[in-house]
Amino acid sequence: MSEAALGRFYEDGEVIVRQGEVGDCMYVVQDGVVEIVREADGHEIQVGSAGRNEVVGEMAIFDRHPRSATIKAKGRARVLTLDKRNFLRRINEDPALAFRMVETLSRRIRLLNDQVVALQAQLDQRDG
């Protein structure tokens, strides 16, 4: 990873955003991997991960709720910050900019559906 490249480097385990914070940015991974973890009752549960070119942290921009999860670097990662203001202004002029966001959200819903099915199967197995 070149030091001269775009974005900022985060070292392994370094937090990019923390669950519960109010956010006005989203992020695009430029190199490496980031993991998305949910903190509950003192435990951390990994709910996803993202690699190069993937958008993370976009929910806080659209639903204006506090961050639903913590995002941190898994290994060394290079991440670019995107400002809410610039992004929303650009979507206003260029709705096509939203295509990839919708794609990202769709992909995530698919993943969640798969997880729900897998969890349900586990529960059925345990109960049955």
Add this chain to the structure above:
Amino acid sequence: MTDTSAAPPDSTADADAALKDGSRIAVIGGGPAGSMFTYFLLDMAERVDMRLDVDIYEPRPFTKPGPAGCNMCGGIVSESLVQNLAVDGVWLSSDVVQRGIDSYVLHTDVGSVRIATPNDEMRIGAVHRGGGPRDVTEAKWESFDHHLLSNATERGAKVISTRVEEVGRANGHPTVRVKGGEPVSYDLVVVATGVNTSILKTFEGLGIGYQRPKLTKTLIREYYLGEDVIAQTVGTSMHVFLLNIPRLEFAAVIPKGDYVTMCLLGDDIDKELGDAFASAPEVRAIMPEGWDAGAASCQCLPHINIHGVEKPYADRFVFIGDSGVTRLYKDGIGAAYRTAKAAARTALFEGVSERAFRENFMPVCQSIHGDNRIGEYAFVLTRIAQRLRIMRRAIIAITRDEQANGRRPRLSGVLWDIFSGSAPYSDIFRRMFDPMLAVRGIAAMPGVLVSTIRSTELAPGPFRHSDPGTPEVKA
């Protein structure tokens, strides 16, 4: 030029003027505007299951060093464009971005001030448009224009590496002819030639209402310093200069891999003005000891568009990037992105008739155009600052004060946006007249007046990158 079509200009039936499976599109010019148009058109066409044939006419080999492969510009990918491309999924590798820029340093004869990005992040990209300066023996990077053109060809576009000789119209459709070839008919011709070409004149004779934009000259020089020397001197900052040199309006020094690029804007720009700027003490202060201002690796005097085209569209024609409407002085690649994408969206979803472009593409051009008029006033103010030493002192004093006392970055933010071209000029102009900024100006005046009186006794020290006293201000 041939026009055998009996139809008046605005009468292309909308049904016929919609792109459909197998429609043919010619893109003249494979620089950022042409490549981005193609990339987004083919990307969106795929989403709606449409197959289009796109020919990009581009004779330049962008991988070649020197003028043969270069589209001659400062090579800055603005903060907002970096972010938009990231959302669009256009990844810029560290081979393309020669240097991430994390700060601006404003230099004046009365001091310097560094304005950094929030979070110390590299948010602006410095790129080489072609294969690099003339004396490059081994290119360590990928040309920005080549990278974007490759993205377009990966989406299925074909590159025709021949110069276009004639563009005409036949049976209501545009035609393109290359040297020694027959005219080829297209459903749409996209003109993305930039302004440094004679072919634009061709379109004025076509009877489609196109008139070339108003131009001015710029000067761009590349100096070889080597990556290590750059890290110790110019660093990861873009250096901008507000100097009272006759005819000079704006100047910047941009680090890029092994080179630094010097960009000058002004009246009747020529080599002498370049030499005068390069020998200014404020410039020498950021360059390494013993630097030879006469040893430039490459120099060019390209034109830029300073007043966009009034009607950058016609039936089955659209003009994007510099050959249509662009942003005044700044962020030309960002404007190419905006007009390219607006043209692609219009062509695919609204059609290629004059009406479709007028209603859907022109509003984006008008927004850039209107903002440029406001930008002209913003630049009048920087011109005044260039002439008035007291104003330069005030700018430096207020910006330093904002940092030292952790105040809201009112002036730093304005300066950042003027230099980076990241925000619309209307937004910058409004913030220039923020009453709180005026209050800060008045508060800074006693100090400014004292230092103005003292300056008759003391000469100001030039900025050094290692100078620990150089204040840093967050934008």
